[in-house]
Amino acid sequence: MTFSLGPKATSAGYRLAAFDKVGSTNAEAMARARTGERDPTWFVTTEQTAGRGRRQRVWIAPRGNLASSVLEVMDISPAVAATMGFAFGLAHATALQRVSVEANLRLAGADQLQYLLKWPNDILVRGQKLCGLLLEAEAVTDGRLAVVAGIGTNVIAAPEGTPTPATSLAALGVHVGAEELFAALSDAWVEFRGIWDNGRGFGEIRKLWLDRAFGVGEPVAIKTGTATVEGTFDTIDDTGCLIVRTAEGKRMPITAGEVYFGTAASLGAT
Incomplete structure (x- = not known):
């Protein structure tokens, strides 16, 4: 089976660049933007050899896993572009829910799974990391912004020894292929990109994201450089910042950092 776009993505005019193996789908997408690509385009592979997560961490996708990135070139500011990641996370969580429901229909008695969104860029199942998202943006020659949203999904295998x-x-009992999941993702992205609407619909995206959020109301610790902020995960604001309510009742906005919930949070994210 080969990669193909879903029918909604095809109708919406998306293009597809599929690779047997590639270093990084995000890097490939941004390189195409620098050389003049302006059409919305997906870049996808089942084997990624030089992928990157946040903070330049290595993210390798062995053959059979899914690495996919979408390129959108838009006339928006970097601050607005940052909110696109929430819509992209919702699209992928929705695609995962849809394909796992289909898998459950094929496998009677399979447990229903919840795909939860961990701020700012992970999808968790039963407290374990299934996907990691990376959003990048760069100004291009016509004055617009090239925004690349990439996500790596552990379809057949997961790394060991990770912080989370x-x-x-496969380990969760959802036996689907990377190709099937990608087609569902490309269609779900059309839906959530439409809601997001170049940032104009972030209010609705924020509500939908909070409905799927991991850890709301729970103890949280965020490491930002050399400092650690501790409190309760209250919400996200209208710019996508995580709002922490401290023990003193102060609401602190967090723009970036390493997020720890539960026991890790109570220990100061050590």
């Missing part, structure tokens, strides 16, 4: 324990769809 990782899992895969």
Whole structure:
């Protein structure tokens, strides 16, 4: 089976660049933008050899896993572009829910899974990391912004020894292929990109994201450089910042950092 766009993505005019193996789908997408690509385009592979996560961490996708990135070139500011990641996370969580429901229909008695969004860029199942998202933006020659949203999904295998324990769809009993998941993702992205609407619909995206958010109301610790902020995960604001309510009742906006919930948070994210 080969990669193909879903029918909604095809109708919406998306293009597809599929690779047997590639270094990084995000890097490939941004390189195309620098050389003049302006059409919305997906870049996808089942084997990624030089992928990157946040803070330049290595993210390798062994053959059979899914690495996919979408390129959108828009006339928006970097601050607005940053909110696109929430819509993209929602699209992928929705695609995962849809394909796992289909898998459950094929496998009677399979447990229903919840795909939860961990701020700012992970999808968790049963507290374990299934996907990691990376959003990048760069100004291009016509004055617009090239925004690349990439996500790596553990379809058949998950790395070991990660800060947050990782899992895969196969380990969860969801037996779908990367190609099937990608087609569902490309269609779900059309839906959520439409809601997001170049940032104009972020209010609705924020509500939908909070409905799927991991850890709301729970203890949280965020490491930002050399400092650690501790409190309760209250919400996200209208710019996408995480709002922490401290023990003193102060609401602190967090723009970036390493987020720890539960026991890790109570120990000061050590």
